[in-house]
Amino acid sequence: MKYNKIKNIDKEISLLGFGCWALSKHGWKDVNQEEAIKTLEKSIELGINFFDTAPIYGFGKSEEILGEVTRGIRKDIVIASKFGLRWNEWGHVTHDISRDSILFEIEATLERLKTDYIDLYQVHHLDNKTSLETVFKTLNQLKEQGVIKGVGVSNFKLEELKQASNLCDISSIQNQYNMLQTKDEKDILPFCQNNDIGYISYSTLAQGLLSEKVKKGYKFAKMDIRKFNDLFHDRETFDRIEGLKSPDKPLIESAFEYVMKQESLRSILVSTTKVKNLEENIKLIKRLSNQ
Numbered sequence: 001m002k003y004n005k006i007k008n009i010d011k012e013i014s015l016l017g018f019g020c021w022a023l024s025k026h027g028w029k030d031v032n033q034e035e036a037i038k039t040l041e042k043s044i045e046l047g048i049n050f051f052d053t054a055p056i057y058g059f060g061k062s063e064e065i066l067g068e069v070t071r072g073i074r075k076d077i078v079i080a081s082k083f084g085l086r087w088n089e090w091g092h093v094t095h096d097i098s099r100d101s102i103l104f105e106i107e108a109t110l111e112r113l114k115t116d117y118i119d120l121y122q123v124h125h126l127d128n129k130t131s132l133e134t135v136f137k138t139l140n141q142l143k144e145q146g147v148i149k150g151v152g153v154s155n156f157k158l159e160e161l162k163q164a165s166n167l168c169d170i171s172s173i174q175n176q177y178n179m180l181q182t183k184d185e186k187d188i189l190p191f192c193q194n195n196d197i198g199y200i201s202y203s204t205l206a207q208g209l210l211s212e213k214v215k216k217g218y219k220f221a222k223m224d225i226r227k228f229n230d231l232f233h234d235r236e237t238f239d240r241i242e243g244l245k246s247p248d249k250p251l252i253e254s255a256f257e258y259v260m261k262q263e264s265l266r267s268i269l270v271s272t273t274k275v276k277n278l279e280e281n282i283k284l285i286k287r288l289s290n291q
């Protein structure tokens, strides 16, 4: 497995990162949780050391599972978590990145992950009310205290990333990037390359569309998160996918190859809940990166 350096983080991170959202089952109704946990365990055995989670994934469940599985090997792995999405007892979600909320969230995250530091702490989404000065002042303080090692952002546009970079030494940005969703190529990716900001792609397989797992007319379970993804409703998506297929390789290989062309790419986040798929992904990534 190839490993890459991200600023402020001691350990290099695996090029293939493990996306922990579906572990919680929340939003991914067809997931077999037992098998998902086995897949996480297998990923560690096969050399993945970078795990991306968030409090909102299963309202704490994803962090709890990751904490349980990685108990005892904390120093060997790199954990990325996030803050900014809060929920109430009825599951109603709101955005909050105020100082008080960050300080509340980091404590809860550390407890669920059974650790005393987070390698990469990421703003999940902005909240349209807290100033970036407040957010990054708080994060810089947590960094000075050693509670977090690196600061990351997610779902940021170029102007927001530029402002953030003036307030804090930003280690990475985690954004949606795949063969069908390429808007970051215009400005974010070049900015990352010129400013030593590590790029982490999420939805690299467009939530399954680029794995050929999801065929036209696929019926999602009630409340499945993919029902809210426009790509699944756009009539043109499946025609676009047909156009992306290559006669000499599987679509998933083209999907990995596509994001790997970016120089600032440090890790490709993929979520899988099946050992067979994990093994296939690792084999492909190893071959494509010659490692």
Ligand SMILES: NC(=O)c1ccc[n+]([C@@H]2O[C@H](COP(=O)([O-])OP(=O)(O)OC[C@H]3O[C@@H](n4cnc5c(N)ncnc54)[C@H](OP(=O)(O)O)[C@@H]3O)[C@@H](O)[C@H]2O)c1
Pocket: 018, 019, 020, 021, 022, 052, 053, 124, 154, 155, 174, 175, 201, 202, 203, 204, 205, 206, 207, 208, 209, 211, 213, 252, 269, 270, 271, 272, 273, 274, 276, 277, 278, 280, 281
């Ligand atoms: N920062 C953010 O706002 C944000 C947003 C979304 C996601 N993320 C992060 O990115 C991670 C992954 O992104 P994503 O959840 O959008 O989805 P994704 O990784 O693009 O796609 C996941 C889907 O691909 C399938 N899959 C994976 N490998 C496969 C293979 N070899 N063959 C067939 N199917 C395969 C999985 O099915 P199986 O489980 O059946 O293998 C699953 O349905 C998340 O877990 C999360 O950590 C972050």
